[in-house]
Each structure stands twice: as C-alpha cells, then as structure tokens.
Amino acid sequence: MAKNRTGRVSEQIKKELSLLIQTEMKDPRIGFVTVTGVEVTNDISQAKIYLSVFGDNEQKDKSLKGLEKAKGFLRSELGKRMLLRHTPELIFKIDESIAYGSHIEKLLGDIQEDK
Known part of the structure; x- marks a missing residue:
C-alpha cells in the first residue's frame, strides 16, 4: 500500500516541479530544464x-x-500546492x-555501417 502512495506523491511532485520551473523561475542560470523522474523515499x-x-x-x-x-522556494511552493504534512x-x-541512450544509438549505427 505504501508503494502506491509514494508513486502518487512522486508523480505529483514531478508535475508540480515541472510547472514551477517553467513558469515561476526567473533565474537566468536555469536553462531549458526537464524533470525526467522523481524518486521518493518510503517515509x-x-x-x-x-x-x-x-x-x-x-x-x-x-x-x-x-x-x-x-531549493527553498521550490520546496515551499510544493508545500503550498500539495496537501502533505511534511514537504520532502x-x-x-x-x-x-x-x-547515454543517444551514445548507444550512435554506436549501434556505427556497427551497422561497418557491415
């Protein structure tokens, strides 16, 4: 049962953080960033x-x-948007x-060309 909850929480964090980074972040250092995954501990x-x-x-x-x-801003905004007792x-x-995947794809393409 705990696995279901952590999965739901991680998906919600992924969705909210993606929105926050795209719309709320004004830092010029942050380029084109995509949240690819979130792993949440059991607690x-x-x-x-x-x-x-x-x-x-x-x-x-x-x-x-x-x-x-x-990090502090993002964590506080997550806490406001998600109804959790403690924000991770x-x-x-x-x-x-x-x-890594594109590197492997290139290597496989090189092997095909050598044949």
Whole structure:
C-alpha cells in the first residue's frame, strides 16, 4: 500500500516541479530544464529529482546551481500546492540516461555501417 502512495506523491511532485520551473523561475542560470523522474523515499522525507538539461556541461552546472539556490522556494511552493504534512527535502541530480541512450544509438549505427 505504501508503494502506491509514494508513486502518487512522486508523480505529483514531478508535475508540480515541472510547472514551477517553467513558469515561476526567473533565474537566468536555469536553462531549458526537464524533470525526467522523481524518486521518493518510503517515509516521504526526501525526493530525488532527476533533470535533463539542454546544453553542454557548463549549462548543466549553471542550471543545477540555480536550482540548488532556489531549493527553498521550490520546496515551499510544493508545500503550498500539495496537501502533505511534511514537504520532502529536494535533491537534484542530472539524468544522464538520455545522453547515454543517444551514445548507444550512435554506436549501434556505427556497427551497422561497418557491415
């Protein structure tokens, strides 16, 4: 039963954070950021937010620093929008799965060309 709740909470956090980052964030360091996934602990005390950032490594670092700076604002806004007793602590991580997938796709394409 707890799995259902954490799944619902993580999906709601993903939806609300995506909206907040797109509409409310005014920090110029934050580029084109997409929330790709959210993992919430069983007690809903922490939430790992996986982000995909369009751009090079410098843009990823700037966006991550901007989001770390705005962590308090984002957490308080989440608390206002979601009806939870305790708003989870937000931990931002860059999601490398998209870049990894395109790298694998390129390698497979190179193998096909060699045949």
